[in-house]
Amino acid sequence: MKQSTPKKYGIVIDASKCIDCKACMIACKVENNIPEGAWRNWIRPSWDTGDGRKAEFQPGQCMQCDTPSCVAACPVNATYKQPDGIVAIDPKKCISCGNCVTACPYGARYRNSARQIADKCDFCEDRLKRGEEPACVITCPTKTRVFGDLNDPASKVSRLLKDEKLVRVTAPHVDTRPNIYYYQGTRLLDWAVTPTLPGNVHMSREFWEKT
Amino acid sequence: MPMKTKGTMSRRSFMKLSAAAAATTVGSSSRILYALVSEKQGTQPNQLRDQFSACDMCFNKCGLIARVEDGVVKKLDPNPKSLKSRGMLCARGNAGVRQLYDPDRLKYPLLRKGQRGEGRWQRLSWEQALDHAAEQMERIGQKYTRCGFLFMAGTDMQSTFVHHFAEVYGSYNVISHESNCLLSRNRAFLDTYGVVPTPDIIHSKHVIMPGANRFEALVTPDSIDLMTAMQNGCKLVVLDPRFTKTAALADEWFAIKPGTDMAFFLAVAQVLISENLYDQKFVAEKTSGFEELRTHVQPYTPEWAAGETEIPAKDIRRLARELAAAAPTAMVYPGRRSSDYKDSTQIRRSFAIVNALLGNWDQKGGLILPKKIKTGSISHDPPFYEDNPDDRVDAGRAQMMFDEEGSFKHTRDAVIEGKPYPIKGWLTYKTNPMQTGANRNKTIEMIHKLDFMVTVDIAMSDTAWMADLVLPAPSYLERQDPVSAFLASSACSGVLTRDPVVPALFESKPVFWIVKELAKRLDLAEYFDFTIEDFRKAQLKKLPEVAKALKNDGVYNLVGHSHGIHEGKPFKTRSKKIELYNSRYAENGINPLPVYRPPQAVPENHFRIVVGRNAYITQSASTNNTLLWELEHENCLWIHPVPAKRLGIQNEKLVEVQSAVGKGWLKARVTEDTRPDTVYMDTGFGVISEGLSKIFGKGACIADVLEDHADRISGNMAMHETFVTVSKI
Numbered sequence: 060m061k062q063s064t065p066k067k068y069g070i071v072i073d074a075s076k077c078i079d080c081k082a083c084m085i086a087c088k089v090e091n092n093i094p095e096g097a098w099r100n101w102i103r104p105s106w107d108t109g110d111g112r113k114a115e116f117q118p119g120q121c122m123q124c125d126t127p128s129c130v131a132a133c134p135v136n137a138t139y140k141q142p143d144g145i146v147a148i149d150p151k152k153c154i155s156c157g158n159c160v161t162a163c164p165y166g167a168r169y170r171n172s173a174r175q176i177a178d179k180c181d182f183c184e185d186r187l188k189r190g191e192e193p194a195c196v197i198t199c200p201t202k203t204r205v206f207g208d209l210n211d212p213a214s215k216v217s218r219l220l221k222d223e224k225l226v227r228v229t230a231p232h233v234d235t236r237p238n239i240y241y242y243q244g245t246r247l248l249d250w251a252v253t254p255t256l257p258g259n260v261h262m263s264r265e266f267w268e269k270t
Numbered sequence: 271m272p273m274k275t276k277g278t279m280s281r282r283s284f285m286k287l288s289a290a291a292a293a294t295t296v297g298s299s300s301r302i303l304y305a306l307v308s309e310k311q312g313t314q315p316n317q318l319r320d321q322f323s324a325c326d327m328c329f330n331k332c333g334l335i336a337r338v339e340d341g342v343v344k345k346l347d348p349n350p351k352s353l354k355s356r357g358m359l360c361a362r363g364n365a366g367v368r369q370l371y372d373p374d375r376l377k378y379p380l381l382r383k384g385q386r387g388e389g390r391w392q393r394l395s396w397e398q399a400l401d402h403a404a405e406q407m408e409r410i411g412q413k414y415t416r417c418g419f420l421f422m423a424g425t426d427m428q429s430t431f432v433h434h435f436a437e438v439y440g441s442y443n444v445i446s447h448e449s450n451c452l453l454s455r456n457r458a459f460l461d462t463y464g465v466v467p468t469p470d471i472i473h474s475k476h477v478i479m480p481g482a483n484r485f486e487a488l489v490t491p492d493s494i495d496l497m498t499a500m501q502n503g504c505k506l507v508v509l510d511p512r513f514t515k516t517a518a519l520a521d522e523w524f525a526i527k528p529g530t531d532m533a534f535f536l537a538v539a540q541v542l543i544s545e546n547l548y549d550q551k552f553v554a555e556k557t558s559g560f561e562e563l564r565t566h567v568q569p570y571t572p573e574w575a576a577g578e579t580e581i582p583a584k585d586i587r588r589l590a591r592e593l594a595a596a597a598p599t600a601m602v603y604p605g606r607r608s609s610d611y612k613d614s615t616q617i618r619r620s621f622a623i624v625n626a627l628l629g630n631w632d633q634k635g636g637l638i639l640p641k642k643i644k645t646g647s648i649s650h651d652p653p654f655y656e657d658n659p660d661d662r663v664d665a666g667r668a669q670m671m672f673d674e675e676g677s678f679k680h681t682r683d684a685v686i687e688g689k690p691y692p693i694k695g696w697l698t699y700k701t702n703p704m705q706t707g708a709n710r711n712k713t714i715e716m717i718h719k720l721d722f723m724v725t726v727d728i729a730m731s732d733t734a735w736m737a738d739l740v741l742p743a744p745s746y747l748e749r750q751d752p753v754s755a756f757l758a759s760s761a762c763s764g765v766l767t768r769d770p771v772v773p774a775l776f777e778s779k780p781v782f783w784i785v786k787e788l789a790k791r792l793d794l795a796e797y798f799d800f801t802i803e804d805f806r807k808a809q810l811k812k813l814p815e816v817a818k819a820l821k822n823d824g825v826y827n828l829v830g831h832s833h834g835i836h837e838g839k840p841f842k843t844r845s846k847k848i849e850l851y852n853s854r855y856a857e858n859g860i861n862p863l864p865v866y867r868p869p870q871a872v873p874e875n876h877f878r879i880v881v882g883r884n885a886y887i888t889q890s891a892s893t894n895n896t897l898l899w900e901l902e903h904e905n906c907l908w909i910h911p912v913p914a915k916r917l918g919i920q921n922e923k924l925v926e927v928q929s930a931v932g933k934g935w936l937k938a939r940v941t942e943d944t945r946p947d948t949v950y951m952d953t954g955f956g957v958i959s960e961g962l963s964k965i966f967g968k969g970a971c972i973a974d975v976l977e978d979h980a981d982r983i984s985g986n987m988a989m990h991e992t993f994v995t996v997s998k999i
Contacts, residue, residue: 075501076497076501078485078486078493078497078515078519078885079485079515079885080360080361080485080486080488080885080886081361081885081886081901082358082359082360082361082363082364082885084361084901085361085362085364085365085886085897085898085901086359086361086364088364088897088900089344089345089346089364089365089367089897090345095896095900096900106518112513112517112518112523113518113519114515114518114519116515191347194345194347194364197347197348197357198347198348198358198359198360198363198364199358200356200358200360200488200493200494200497201358201494201497201498202358
């Protein structure tokens, strides 16, 4: 791998493999020391109540969007897009106003009351620095999530992007260009919401136009 | 710099970072963690190390790597080399750190001061506690014979030492948890195949799963392999009165009427035989009693079975044909917990018989039995106690009990009755019959018959809460264990072990040390003249490659040799063949072929209550874990909307569930995920122990409601034979 190639991390999820065991959720809580009642990731169930009853369990987390509405909504530039694609939060700058929480179409953010900052998935950046995959990815019994560098054509995620039919979950009025992909056929595609903000702040017109 | 203490971590190869990668500390550390780490543990700042261990949050023993930072276990990750667990760690496995750093843990020996179960305790030193226990054991042994002391150890790598201790102390009244779980399944397959085979799910193309819930009640590798097999085109058919997550992910789900699985499989056998769909060559060569079976199943047509199971005849016939078409790469999943009906062994015999008709024995995708690795041991000739009675206290109460496992139900009855002889002492280790043994009031009654009860555990379980002396044990991350050999279907035969990841907290002591200290005081020191290190050396004496793998990989896997390995070998049965017809049963007054008896009809205004699992509860051992508690704060009663409406029961409102033996209050979950005649609740709530601070006062205890029936043949608890009423409060 060439040192100069910038990385862009992403995840491809095959929801048909998820058994809703919650391993990824507990792994994340331990790895990232998430306070009681808060979560950085989730498993969203879809119950088909027809005759041939079936269910799908769709895992998810921060989509590390390319045009993130949370970044556009931050009044103090505490949240920003890193060169490796991860949307990061600078805990020193964050004033815990919560604008980014409602601005996220995916409900991926929460206010960490213990640390007085906004918080969300960062693909376990500390693990990445140690050369380890995110906790949710590695612990999964059925390896529902595949993690990797979307800029590396040899990576498994790039190959999946090339070979498989994948879809993204987008909000009704904006496409923040998320970097989490799902296998086509996942039933849950319309759950993202339009970003909202308190009345005294706004996201620039440029954001809405760009997305 | 990260410091590695054990071998090479292949998980590090992911991005092939240089060793210069900085070890950064993660966020802010939880205060609880540091508060619980003793200062004398001599931690050095900014040290990060990884160490292998094996999970103990349930019985599966999945391989793990513990990440330790500054002397604190920060994260448990799956060990990718653990083929049994397919390199995964479930929610409970991840929550293991909170079992270690749990403020509710037992910290020092406690002696009961008030009434049993009152919760008044006096702190003792270990000297005082051990002297007291040894005195009681000596006194009871003298007065009531050594068999007057009962031992019960749960699934644990150190339980072998409890058994050894019981043997040299002189009691053969030793019971395990298994008679509340899977003994009837074992009995059935043993009495058919001569062994208990393991399902080769990963290679299967067609699985019928009766009653088992493999995507929630996780068994490694079966749970993971089932998904892999399905991704490769395996068809899964689930029979379950509940719409479990396994049912939800299956190709087909039938809400079978509880207690009628045998009717379904007798009909499947009838179709296979009458339509000549069975493996004729296999049956001719490898089974005995086929003609008897053919005659026996003739009346059991799909049309007949439809009336019993409430599954349409055309579906039963189709499912039988599909199963046969996929054979031998097809199976009836044998299941694990089979503590359900009085006919439980015979029900599982019907599963075993259909598998035999498919000819899937020793075949890819069928029922297999790879060779388990044989470890050595340290052996002693136990002393002989002349005054001991002739047999176990539960002898003769079931038709064919496993002596080495016993029966909790029958032993408890015997203790209460004082027949055939009195039992006055009880030692329990890491097992919680107050929560897992049906009819909790009877367990309490049993305990009140005792002179002395000592419990060794990590936390104040309901069983510990009733004991006279409570001794604190370390968690699996703090102790050295012997090695343990295991079989993981076609994934591997393996061996694993544990070394302390961190020193034991508080005054906790492993049960090996406890029984060794008791042995000293009882003049039995000569039988414990070894350390765990010595024991392990003896275990691995002839297996040098295992010791090496344990050091480098944290687990030893022997791969291959899973299929076709029994060709030409006789079965370990009387006829040397698979016994469709069991002649030994016939001689003992047991039906030699499974005869269907309809389950007792659910009385009017009653429900049948069934037992089950989800993926984040290990019976009663995990519900108080602060992380897993976040996934489930309390249990609730699943009840179908139709009867709920009739009874005026609303979702999330409190109801009373009552049987002939007990009752409980819990919230209703009004749902179509259970049949209108069946209710369900999770195990592990409604605790009486105030030492379980997260869940005390939450939900209801299913063991309090369940009546204690038993499987006639194996003495396994029969937990689906209870009818309850449900009323709003």
